[in-house]
Amino acid sequence: MSVRIIHTADVHLDSPFTAFTPSGAEKRRENIRKSFLALIEKAREEKTQLFLISGDLFDTEFATRDTALMLKNAFISLPDCKFFISPGNHDPFTQSSVYATASFPSNVHVFRERECVELPELGVRVFGYGFTSSICNESTVLGYEVPDDDMINILVCHGDTSGALSTNGPVTKRDIGESGFDYVALGHIHKGTGVCFENGVSYAYPGCLCGRSFDETGVKTALIGEIEKNNITLDTVSVAYMQYESIVCDITGSVSRRNALENIRNAVSVFPAGTVVRVTAEGNTAEEYLLSPNELEGQAECEVYIIDNTRPVISFTDIESENTLRGAFYRIMEKRIASVRSGSEEYNTLVKALKYGLTVLDEKNIADFGEDER
Numbered sequence: 626m627s628v629r630i631i632h633t634a635d636v637h638l639d640s641p642f643t644a645f646t647p648s649g650a651e652k653r654r655e656n657i658r659k660s661f662l663a664l665i666e667k668a669r670e671e672k673t674q675l676f677l678i679s680g681d682l683f684d685t686e687f688a689t690r691d692t693a694l695m696l697k698n699a700f701i702s703l704p705d706c707k708f709f710i711s712p713g714n715h716d717p718f719t720q721s722s723v724y725a726t727a728s729f730p731s732n733v734h735v736f737r738e739r740e741c742v743e744l745p746e747l748g749v750r751v752f753g754y755g756f757t758s759s760i761c762n763e764s765t766v767l768g769y770e771v772p773d774d775d776m777i778n779i780l781v782c783h784g785d786t787s788g789a790l791s792t793n794g795p796v797t798k799r800d801i802g803e804s805g806f807d808y809v810a811l812g813h814i815h816k817g818t819g820v821c822f823e824n825g826v827s828y829a830y831p832g833c834l835c836g837r838s839f840d841e842t843g844v845k846t847a848l849i850g851e852i853e854k855n856n857i858t859l860d861t862v863s864v865a866y867m868q869y870e871s872i873v874c875d876i877t878g879s880v881s882r883r884n885a886l887e888n889i890r891n892a893v894s895v896f897p898a899g900t901v902v903r904v905t906a907e908g909n910t911a912e913e914y915l916l917s918p919n920e921l922e923g924q925a926e927c928e929v930y931i932i933d934n935t936r937p938v939i940s941f942t943d944i945e946s947e948n949t950l951r952g953a954f955y956r957i958m959e960k961r962i963a964s965v966r967s968g969s970e971e972y973n974t975l976v977k978a979l980k981y982g983l984t985v986l987d988e989k990n991i992a993d994f995g996e997d998e999r
């Protein structure tokens with residue numbers, strides 16, 4: 626007997642995206658909702674029987690009414706699929722949480738501390754651990770009575786394999802190996818692991834469903850496939866409407882400002898449309914090629930932010946001897962730069978100040994310049 630599953634985690638619906646304008650933040654929240662709905666459609670196509678959500682479905686214990694309603698409708702639209710949700714450290718099951726206040730349909734089970742749901746018709750037991758506060762200092766994979774019989778035993782939980790001092794449900798590989806489950810569906814770590822094995826127990830982090838910042842770059846996935854008693858086949862599936870990437874682009878040799886931007890646009894073109902890309906521009910360029918963070922706004926398929934770490938190529942001997950404000954500024958800055966260690970933070974700041982100062986003194990506009998940490 627086998628069962629078709631989808632395993633996802635760390636969707637972080639309703640993330641605030643505080644660094645953005647209200648409409649920019651809303652666009653990103655919409656992308657997360659669309660990603661989740663795309664996974665629901667995957668479940669419909671693949672006739673998924675168990676849909677496992679291993680924590681942090683929401684970014685906080687609260688959700689907007691619209692998001693809760695969207696989920697409810699999604700769950701209702703797949704009546705033959707059973708949903709198991711294990712609240713995590715971001716969305717613990719508290720009195721006032723969305724899990725307590727939303728009325729999800731009967732094909733949805735939300736775990737609260739340790740529980741087990743038997744599904745004899747599928748030959749499966751689904752165990753789960755639901756956080757009831759944002760802190761959990763005990764292993765979330767231990768403490769269950771797992772019968773050793775023909776039924777498939779699956780655990781759905783948020784848990785942290787990154788260290789014993791974690792307050793997010795510290796889990797060791799040994800805990801997993803001794804747990805007695807056939808599959809441990811984990812959540813919390815946003816980088817997917819693929820299916821791993823420990824002492825006969827299969828386990829995986831699917832990773833977050835879509836990237837939300839430059840800390841979460843690359844293709845994000847969920848896991849989809851079949852589980853049999855001694856055979857687990859899960860593949861990654863990507864449904865993300867939002868992807869982040871961070872690249873370095875050396876624009877040395879660009880013959881014009883336009884050419885420099887063209888080189889950046891080419892470097893970015895390998896990513897799917899809509900990807901949010903941070904490009905750190907490096908190399909030596911003519912001083913008039915100074916690039917602003919939003920230089921390519923509306924000019925590329927991707928959303929591109931440029932950090933300009935290029936060094937201007939300047940005719941130093943000319944400026945050095947110039948009897949102008951520009952010359953005086955240059956001589957002072959060079960003296961200061963010479964007094965600090967090259968490559969240090971101060972050095973980089975001074976180089977940037979020199980670059981911006983020369984631009985201003987050339988009466989060019991730098992109003993739009995600055996680092997962008999989105």
Ligand SMILES: [Mn+2]
Binds near residue numbers: 680714715793812814
């Ligand atoms: Mn978490």
